[in-house]
Amino acid sequence: xxxxxxxxxxxxxxxxxxxxxxxxxxxxxxxxxxxxxxxxxxxxxxxxxxxxxxxxxxxxxxxxxxxxxxxxxxxxxxxxxxxx
Amino acid sequence: xxxxxxxxxxxxxxxxxxxxxxxxxxxxxxxxxxxxxxxxxxxxxxxxxxxxxxxxxxxxxxxxxxxxxxxxxxxxxxxxxxxxxxxxxxxxxxxxxxxxxxxxxxxxxxxxxxxxxxxxxxxxxxxxxxxxxxxxxxxxxxxxxxxx
Numbered sequence: 001x002x003x004x005x006x007x008x009x010x011x012x013x014x015x016x017x018x019x020x021x022x023x024x025x026x027x028x029x030x031x032x033x034x035x036x037x038x039x040x041x042x043x044x045x046x047x048x049x050x051x052x053x054x055x056x057x058x059x060x061x062x063x064x065x066x067x068x069x070x071x072x073x074x075x076x077x078x079x080x081x082x083x084x
Numbered sequence: 085x086x087x088x089x090x091x092x093x094x095x096x097x098x099x100x101x102x103x104x105x106x107x108x109x110x111x112x113x114x115x116x117x118x119x120x121x122x123x124x125x126x127x128x129x130x131x132x133x134x135x136x137x138x139x140x141x142x143x144x145x146x147x148x149x150x151x152x153x154x155x156x157x158x159x160x161x162x163x164x165x166x167x168x169x170x171x172x173x174x175x176x177x178x179x180x181x182x183x184x185x186x187x188x189x190x191x192x193x194x195x196x197x198x199x200x201x202x203x204x205x206x207x208x209x210x211x212x213x214x215x216x217x218x219x220x221x222x223x224x225x226x227x228x229x230x231x232x
Binding site (some may be wrong): 030046050057059072073 | 184193210220
């Protein structure tokens with residue numbers, strides 16, 4: 001991993017047309033400004049993780065019977081699932 | 085009443101006001117904007133989230149508080165604005181966790197990114213948390229769920 005030190009207001013450039021600027025920081029958070037061509041998606045990494053997770057969730061339902069699953073949950077959950 | 089073609093439920097007839105709008109879609113399914121919640125009394129607390137745009141797209145979910153009664157919600161301002169939720173506007177909300185199976189075959193719930201629904205305004209968002217308090221693979225059952 002490339003590591004670069006930057007101060008507030010300084011920036012770095014990736015691939016010639018993506019600019020990342022350090023706008024603000026406090027103890028635990030950094031605020032970044034990103035200038036990139038419209039075609040380049042910029043997302044928080046968690047969103048990518050969730051996207052993959054959602055794909056798995058969508059595949060899962062197609063081959064699982066909700067009824068059987070509920071029975072399993074009721075009988076084998078160590079902490080009972082409460083009905084709302 | 086409007087009708088929608090679905091893989092799970094055949095032709096689904098639903099009330100106009102049952103339709104939920106996800107203005108941003110869901111991560112991984114950015115084009116899926118319209119869903120309905122399907123609750124069957126004998127399947128409580130499971131809730132199915134059926135897409136009205138894509139017949140084969142259906143998620144299995146459960147209220148987060150049925151999984152963890154102490155679940156502490158945390159939603160980014162941009163997400164609460166998107167679904168019209170203010171701090172005290174008294175809107176009726178539902179918070180669901182999507183279920184899936186991990187690579188190891190365990191049934192898990194995504195508590196990192198719950199589906200937050202404003203029932204009053206029929207708007208919803210998958211609100212990805214920025215903290216690490218909860219996992220995207222919260223273990224529910226340590227074995228493979230049955231397949232059909």
